[in-house]
Amino acid sequence: MSIPVYDVLIVGGGGAGLRAAIAVAQADPTQRVAVVSKVYPMRSHTVSAEGGAAGVIKDNDSAEDHCNDTIGGGDWLADQDAVEAFVEEAPKELIQLEHWGCPWNREADGSVAVRPFGGMKIQRTWFASDKTGFHMLHTLFQTSQQFDPVTRYDEHFVFDLLVHDGRCQGVACIELKTGEVRIIAGRSVILCTGGGGRIFPFTTNAAIKTGDGMGLAYRAGVGLKDMEFVQYHPTGLPGTGILITEAARGEGGILLNKDGRRYLQDHDLGSPLEVSDPRHPQLKSMELGPRDRLSQAFYWEREAGNVFTSDDGDYVHLDVTHLGEKKINKRIPFVRDTALKYVGVDCVKEPIPVRPVVHYMMGGVDTDIDAATSLPGLYAAGECACVSINGANRLGSNSLTELLVFGKRAGMGAAAFAKANPEVAVDALAAQVGDKAARLKSLYSEGREGEASIASIRRTLTSAMETGAGIYRDQARLDALCETLREIKARIKDLRITDRSKTFNTQLVQALELEFMVDAAEAVAFSASARKESRGAHQRLDFKERDDGAFLKHSVAFKSDGDPRIDYKDVSITKWPPAERVYGK
């Protein structure tokens, strides 16, 4: 087997991966870069992001304000040095994307336009209609094609990190088209594999978001940080979980319970202004409060019997009718299109049914401010990583920017590491993969007559996650979840595989993805169980208060033979001592 060797090997061709690739190619055209991705890069999940990307650009805004919003929004669990670096680099990255052709919306004078977003006190969200992630991803992908040092391995599924001599030196992957197992060596490796929302049943996340990179790092002994913090987005469509972007509320949409009441006022999120009032919508108040608080409000409304019920689950109404057809078509056309298609509602005339759905994982592979992990040579960026700038709750529109800022940082860090560590133990890597390749080969030729179907284990897993680690948690439910996960870990060894083909074997891919999902789910469940307080997106009915004394700390989950081991790490506090999170005042 001939093994190609790259300076920087990037797993993932979404926003973070492509930004990292371009960073390396531009910094040093002599370095060779590989982008390995299980789907064509432009299919990556970044494509579905709608609302926008935050960065301070207007005169009425300041870095101080963006830091404030981000740190408070994250309930003081964000690392403040990382947030400061992020906020300072954010506008530069967004301008860079502008230079590469991103079709940002514009003001009449030709400068970029910004829109309001939940949890942000000042308008600072750059947007490209309501397809921001789509435009960013296509811009990055198209831009990346001009750099010769970048080689793409499209539709290659990475199933293992190769570690030798205490350094990550490459990956093992399956070329989907042929079923061949390939080893690709890298003097440094960056994980940019995105999140893992698919471990929950109702999610805005695409099918590919199965937490692979988290699982890869975890198995290699790297910690997963703050995994218990899972963001619910308050407005997904019942049934499919398809997202109705926050921009719908940014433009003035309101949330109503079954009695037509703007119920957020009953949950400490401020008092409503008339929709005709020119001051509506008010930033950081009511509908523009942060996502965790809005999703929690839904939970209590449901407890009180104030929501609509249906076969696809309970829901409330998101009403944008007062915006009028013209504004809806201009500012949020995709919202109209989506609601019409998937729930048969024309939002110009009627309110849209919505419910909270899992949207984003604040946690991920533990990295430092330069995207480096504890394993030399291994870096991580984007949603699969946890720096952390998001703390206990991410603010909408910070993560698209995070992909750029930390994608670039990871690229620079990995490139420098590769220069300093030129030697790669190619033979040792090949020997490592031998056994696994043989196991996969026998799966292709013989299949596996297991008891358990992929779909049934997946269903057990996702529904246990919703019940045990949903919007509100308590010890009994978490214990039950941990027990279910132990059972799943035993059953998954006996997964049934009927597809014997080497060509594009998606069943095998699903099985490998399911194993990664179990890793990610385990880290979420056990970290949540150990955190006996409520903070941001982690809300416990049995520990209702935030407990800075015991838990102003990152949790870090490590894989072990049985249950994971949970350690803690200090939060970096620079200028913003913990305070109460206040909205609507």
Added chain:
Amino acid sequence: MASSATKIEGKTVTLEIFRYQPDDETEPRYDTFEVPYREDWVVLDAINWIKDEVDGSLSYRWSCRMGVCGSCGMMVNGEPKLTCAVFLRDYYPKPMRIEPLEHFPVTRDLVINMDDFMGKMEKLQTWIVPKEPRTIEEGEYRQTPRQLADYKQYTMCINCMLCYSACPVYGLDSSFLGPAALTLGRRYSLDSRDGAKDERAELIQSDEGVWSCTFVGECSRVCPKNVDPAGAIQAGKVEGTVDMMKSMLMPWGRK
């Protein structure tokens, strides 16, 4: 051959699916599946149901299930469609025949090989070649909403390949750059920040370019994102003609 052993309650609908496994079969075949009928199911939901409940070896691509990643294009009753954006209710109670996108080599079952397109994008330099390079410190280029509108529609392409599947010219000769690639080339040439219009024009005006198009217009009809590739190609022809006239009439004034 295969059919569903799972018992289904209530209404059902029939899907006839193209199967092809190059490693152990020489001839493609069609498998028939009975699938539960649900008012709110897209065609992709039915295909996912088959994979989960009946035949785990069925191969196809999908991801976002919201019409934006461009992965799930297939022929549905002979028409190229995004299967996550067309509903069972659009066909019910008639059976549906699902096949891989036409005009592409089939890798397996419903999976096509689209390497050809990826190469074409690169050839057309689908990126900004700055007219006046700028540093980050100099801030953004100014681009008015009107300048943005000049090319915005052409940025909406999700690379789903439906237009290639509908294009009779591409079906006969795959060297034709084709609707989406030509449209993306035009998208950059119309951008006020770009300076490579002339370089791209050489390829756009070549034999592989706009002049191969016989203006059938099928590409724009099937495009799920209203990109109007046919319009982009026509405009490219008009521009080519004008440039040619200019260079004949005033050879000194061309660039």
